Amino acid sequence: QSVLTQPPSVSAAPGQKVTISCSGNSSNIGNNYVAWYKQVPGTAPKLLIYDNDKRPSGIPDRFSGSKSGTSATLGITGLQTGDEADYYCGTWDSSLSAGVFGGGTKMTVL
Amino acid sequence: EVQLVQSGAEVKKPGESLKISCKGSGYSFTNYWIGWVRQMPGKGLEWMGIIYPGNSDTRYSPSFQGQVTISADRSISTAYLQWSSLKASDTAIYYCARHANYGLVDCWGQGALVTVSA
Secondary structure: OOOEEOOOEEEEOOOOOEEEEEEOOOOOHHHOOOEEEEEOOOOOOEEEEEOOOEOOOOOOOOEEEEEEOOEEEEEEOOOOHHHOEEEEEEEEEOOOOEEEEEOOEEEEEO | OOEEEEOOOEEEOOOOOEEEEEEEEOOOHHHOEEEEEEEOOOOOEEEEEEEEOOOOEEEEOOOOOOOOEEEEEHHHOEEEEEEOOOOHHHOEEEEEEEEEEOOEEEEEOOOEEEEEOO
16 A cells, blocks of 8 residues: 555547646645656656656656645646556655655556 | 666575665765665555665665665765565565655666565
């Protein structure tokens, strides 16, 4: 059971938009920055979004992040087949004094 | 270019000890937290712990406290993850992870598969 809650799967057609939610509490998302990671099966994860809504260099603006209260959302527009992957949210949990991840969301492009 | 290069895959028996490594390059190793993330077969990411090589300050997830030891040798820019007595349930891929700050991994190693089987 992960500390952060994500939907197990989402799907959408090429060119469409999808959102992935990440729910936590005041000890983690509520008082800390959220990051999002993309993991193509068989490869290492990669940073997609940091500090709730910032994109590292090289990440296209099709990817966006937002946070409200104790929840965060990853948005992907103009879906491409290369976007098929597992997506994880992550943050710090001040009560645990540890990093925490969501359980991951498998994103399928139909 | 920031890089984390991990040691190779390991096959061990239950009860054996193991130490895997992660060498950082392209940045000041002593100025960033570096840690480990576990991914069991077919499962999600689990944060294990981090160490600050500059002063060896170490933090563990409660789930992994006492189960593993994280250390670092700043003279060779290398972090380690160590077990004293492996269990079959330790079978997983272990990723080395540089932290830009608490809870934010900005660079990942390639992963090391550890298989524990009798």
